[in-house]
Amino acid sequence: MKMSEGVEWALHCCLSLSWVDAGEAVTATKLAAFYDLPAAYLNKQLQALVRAGIVSSAPGPRGGFQLARGLEEITLMDVVSAIEGPRSAFRCTDIRHRGPGGAFIAASETSAGGSRIPCAIAQAMRAAELGWRKHLAAQTIADIKTVIEDRSPNSGDDIRHWLTARSS
Amino acid sequence: MKMSEGVEWALHCCLSLSWVDAGEAVTATKLAAFYDLPAAYLNKQLQALVRAGIVSSAPGPRGGFQLARGLEEITLMDVVSAIEGPRSAFRCTDIRHRGPGGAFIAASETSAGGSRIPCAIAQAMRAAELGWRKHLAAQTIADIKTVIEDRSPNSGDDIRHWLTARSS
DNA sequence: GCAATAATACTCGGATAGAGTCTGTCCGAGTGTCTGGGG
DNA sequence: CCCCAGACACTCGGACAGACTCTATCCGAGTATTATTGC
Numbered sequence: 001m002k003m004s005e006g007v008e009w010a011l012h013c014c015l016s017l018s019w020v021d022a023g024e025a026v027t028a029t030k031l032a033a034f035y036d037l038p039a040a041y042l043n044k045q046l047q048a049l050v051r052a053g054i055v056s057s058a059p060g061p062r063g064g065f066q067l068a069r070g071l072e073e074i075t076l077m078d079v080v081s082a083i084e085g086p087r088s089a090f091r092c093t094d095i096r097h098r099g100p101g102g103a104f105i106a107a108s109e110t111s112a113g114g115s116r117i118p119c120a121i122a123q124a125m126r127a128a129e130l131g132w133r134k135h136l137a138a139q140t141i142a143d144i145k146t147v148i149e150d151r152s153p154n155s156g157d158d159i160r161h162w163l164t165a166r167s168s
Numbered sequence: 169m170k171m172s173e174g175v176e177w178a179l180h181c182c183l184s185l186s187w188v189d190a191g192e193a194v195t196a197t198k199l200a201a202f203y204d205l206p207a208a209y210l211n212k213q214l215q216a217l218v219r220a221g222i223v224s225s226a227p228g229p230r231g232g233f234q235l236a237r238g239l240e241e242i243t244l245m246d247v248v249s250a251i252e253g254p255r256s257a258f259r260c261t262d263i264r265h266r267g268p269g270g271a272f273i274a275a276s277e278t279s280a281g282g283s284r285i286p287c288a289i290a291q292a293m294r295a296a297e298l299g300w301r302k303h304l305a306a307q308t309i310a311d312i313k314t315v316i317e318d319r320s321p322n323s324g325d326d327i328r329h330w331l332t333a334r335s336s
Numbered sequence: 337g338c339a340a341t342a343a344t345a346c347t348c349g350g351a352t353a354g355a356g357t358c359t360g361t362c363c364g365a366g367t368g369t370c371t372g373g374g375g
Numbered sequence: 376c377c378c379c380a381g382a383c384a385c386t387c388g389g390a391c392a393g394a395c396t397c398t399a400t401c402c403g404a405g406t407a408t409t410a411t412t413g414c
Contacts, residue, residue: 001169001170001171001172001252001257002169002255002257002259002357002397003169003257003258003259004169004397004398005259005261005397005398006397006398007258007293008258008260008261008263008289008290009263011289012263012264012289015289016269025347027346027347027348028347028348029347033267033268034267034268034269035263035264035266035267035269036263036266036267036268037263037266037267038398038399038400040399040400040401041398041399041400043347043348043349044349044350044398044399046348047348047349047350050348050349057347057348057349058347058348058406059346059347059348059349059404059405059406059407060345060346060347060348060405060406060407060408061345061346061347061406061407061408062346062347062406062407062408063346063347063348063406063407064347064348065348076292076293076296084169087170089169089170089171089257090171090175090176091170091171091173091176092176093173093176095176095177095180095203095204095205096180096203098203098204098205099201099202099203099204099205100201100202100204100330101184101202101203101327101330104320104323104326104327104330105320105323117319120312120315120316120319121176121179121180121183121312122176124244124307124311124312125175125244125304127303127307128244128300128303128304128307129300131299131300131302131303132296132297132299132300132303134299135295135296135299135300136293136296139292139295139296143292144288144289144292147288148288151285151288152272152273155272155273158272159269159272162268162269162272170358170396172358172359173358173359174358174359193386195385195386195387196386196387197386206359206360206361208360208361208362209359209360209361211386211387211388212359212360212388212389214387215387215388215389218387218388225386225387225388226367226368226386226387227365227366227367227368227385227386227387227388228366228367228368228369228384228385228386228387229367229368229369229384229385229386230367230368230369230385230386231367231368231385231386231387232386232387233387
């Protein structure tokens, strides 16, 4: 169970984009060079953020990516969901209903309407994962930005200058 | 990010093993037949549980697997960790230190001793994942067994009879 | 000098290969059981 | 009848392929810029 590296990339990119002036777009090539990442693949991850409505994109010269909404409106959950997809990590395949074992619970645990009572194991796993998602949804990128600006107040200016410089 | 199916299998197997009498071993073949799973692959997952000390194994005739400790001592976290390994889902590759961007934070965020201050993003992700792990560690398989026995009090007997029958 | 136009360079976006991990399968080492023979 | 030895059948355990997802790359569609040409 490994989370895609694209999540880390996307989070850092959102953070970096927050320092450039509104209306200014940064290209995927520039962001990739800044972090020494493969440009085309980073572009792919940024596309996922576009589809999720987190950043907006513009083609052509002077084009690129910029945040589509305020940092306070972007939670870690939003970014993770955009990159990893909406499906949960634990996926119940209902093995309790397969094979001879299924016969034992079919009578006693199947509700009247025919809809099956969810597996207790799946419920427990889902509850734990929900806790994880709640933690992610409770933190916005603005919170992280605050931490970083506390640590090094001038890094934001440096990053903005580097990303908005015309010649690389 | 998809969790291995082996986790679901292992959880169900632990639950099933809890109903057979102590000292009685159940073979991987039997458990696989019960849930209609590939026997050899299920055996592989059970081996992981053995390495983690959750179940014990015995070779030869009358051999098989049985729980190595009480259900109250087996948390969901134990099983997940046994199957999935100890590594966390989110893995910080420190892209903030790679490329030109690394130069900006090297001076301001590196502590005196040379040890780097952990990335704020990695910290946030790790905190969320820790919340997930805490949820998993807080629930034991005994808890799940209680839920199931509440729903269908006689299923335990059925499962024990099926698993301990000599001829399939 | 100014406006319209065509060529241009640059960007994102999706379609296309390669690597790593998860899933599934096979065979060998080891152990308890059963059968046959001897005392 | 009881004990012992040998063969046997059964189990786990690790080594070996196949499938799927993640990673990485390439090329085409579209757009703002820029140079050129005519007025």
